Amino acid sequence: MAGGAGPAGGFQDEGRASITRRSEDRGAFKTPTLREVARTAPYMHDGSLATLEDVVDFYDRGGNRNAFLDPELHALGLTAPEKQALLAFLRSLSGTTLR
Numbered sequence: 001m002a003g004g005a006g007p008a009g010g011f012q013d014e015g016r017a018s019i020t021r022r023s024e025d026r027g028a029f030k031t032p033t034l035r036e037v038a039r040t041a042p043y044m045h046d047g048s049l050a051t052l053e054d055v056v057d058f059y060d061r062g063g064n065r066n067a068f069l070d071p072e073l074h075a076l077g078l079t080a081p082e083k084q085a086l087l088a089f090l091r092s093l094s095g096t097t098l099r
């Protein structure tokens with residue numbers, strides 16, 4: 001699952017900790033580029049989120065809870081227009097190739 005936390009709060013994927021063996025790296029993944037993100041579904045390291053709407057909902061609920069989640073990540077309480085604005089922003093990051 002996105003963020004590495006499974007349904008029971010355990011990790012299906014240790015992320016960076018599988019290399020560093022540091023507990024604070026459990027569930028940590030490289031921050032990807034958002035360039036062309038509207039064309040690159042599914043999302044997250046495991047493809048567990050099918051659409052950009054799913055990604056915005058994921059962040060709105062503060063990600064998947066786990067013991068190693070940064071305390072700065074929390075539920076956002078976004079309104080429907082705020083979610084639409086975020087989606088419009090994410091879709092604006094795709095372009096056309098110059099000849």
Ligand code: HEM
Binds near residue numbers: 002
């Ligand atoms: C509402 C705010 C945010 C939005 C709309 C957003 C959007 C996204 C999207 C669309 C992806 C999927 C990219 C892909 O799979 O190609 C993603 C992944 C990711 N984002 Fe964010 N992001 C937000 C906040 C953050 C914050 C605050 C952090 C870190 C402090 C962060 C770190 C990451 C990381 C590490 C991934 C990869 C996760 C994985 O591979 O499982 N994002 N984000």
